[in-house]
Amino acid sequence: MDVPILRQGEFLIATIQAALSDNDLFALRSKLFEYVVRSRALGIIIDVTALDILDSFGTRTLSEIALMCRLRGAETVIVGVQPEVAFTMVQLGLTLEGVTTALDLEEGLAHLGRRSKLLKR
Amino acid sequence: MTEDIFVPINSDLDIVTARQNGRTMAAELGFQGTDLTLIATAISELARNIVRYARHGEIHLQVLGNNNGKRGLLVEARDEGPGIPNIAQAMQDGYSTSGGLGLGLPGTRRLMDEFEITSDAENGTTIRTCKWVRSGL
Numbered sequence: 001m002d003v004p005i006l007r008q009g010e011f012l013i014a015t016i017q018a019a020l021s022d023n024d025l026f027a028l029r030s031k032l033f034e035y036v037v038r039s040r041a042l043g044i045i046i047d048v049t050a051l052d053i054l055d056s057f058g059t060r061t062l063s064e065i066a067l068m069c070r071l072r073g074a075e076t077v078i079v080g081v082q083p084e085v086a087f088t089m090v091q092l093g094l095t096l097e098g099v100t101t102a103l104d105l106e107e108g109l110a111h112l113g114r115r116s117k118l119l120k121r
Numbered sequence: 122m123t124e125d126i127f128v129p130i131n132s133d134l135d136i137v138t139a140r141q142n143g144r145t146m147a148a149e150l151g152f153q154g155t156d157l158t159l160i161a162t163a164i165s166e167l168a169r170n171i172v173r174y175a176r177h178g179e180i181h182l183q184v185l186g187n188n189n190g191k192r193g194l195l196v197e198a199r200d201e202g203p204g205i206p207n208i209a210q211a212m213q214d215g216y217s218t219s220g221g222l223g224l225g226l227p228g229t230r231r232l233m234d235e236f237e238i239t240s241d242a243e244n245g246t247t248i249r250t251c252k253w254v255r256s257g258l
Contacts, residue, residue, distance in 0.1 A: 022172075057221075084158035093231070
């Protein structure tokens, strides 16, 4: 299951559309990082609205993406974590610590927009 | 009574199949909302452990009933892998021998109502977990 990545100005938007296998998640990590390097993006949004679970592997991979991109100067925002998924993640012990989250795509873009303004001052 | 489901686990794609089967079976049993996510996530963790540590195994899903009229879902993960040398250690948050987060087993225990492990080097590992349908009180 390939995850499409769109460019919107200086940001990238990756929208997960269906359940992902571990290998799909690895593929997303490589592709997204490659795009970040190539496009010099300042921010990335990963929309996980369609995911019905986020287990330890999925969460770890999202954290890794955020850390790698941060080293390239880009901030990652995870948007659309469903309420049941959030509840389960915390029970499992997963916190996505150090990764920015926002309610939805709109809020995520607003956050990145504010950050990018600050950077350009 | 719904029939048992056996999902062979041989690759990461089977992890997705197992959790989707589990979610469907749990929904048919009457589980709702967050419980469906808890069960699907627990199955995902157990199936991944099979792929990671034993390579091959099976997830067995079975409807349970008890004499109080309570119904539940049994999720049993079986493999003939190397076994878990130290179960107490493996049940600690943050302990991992594979570079993972070390939350798979202790986390799964928190997601489910009952949890039991048997493991040795000869027979591999069997983890039986169960969640009961909450009565709508």
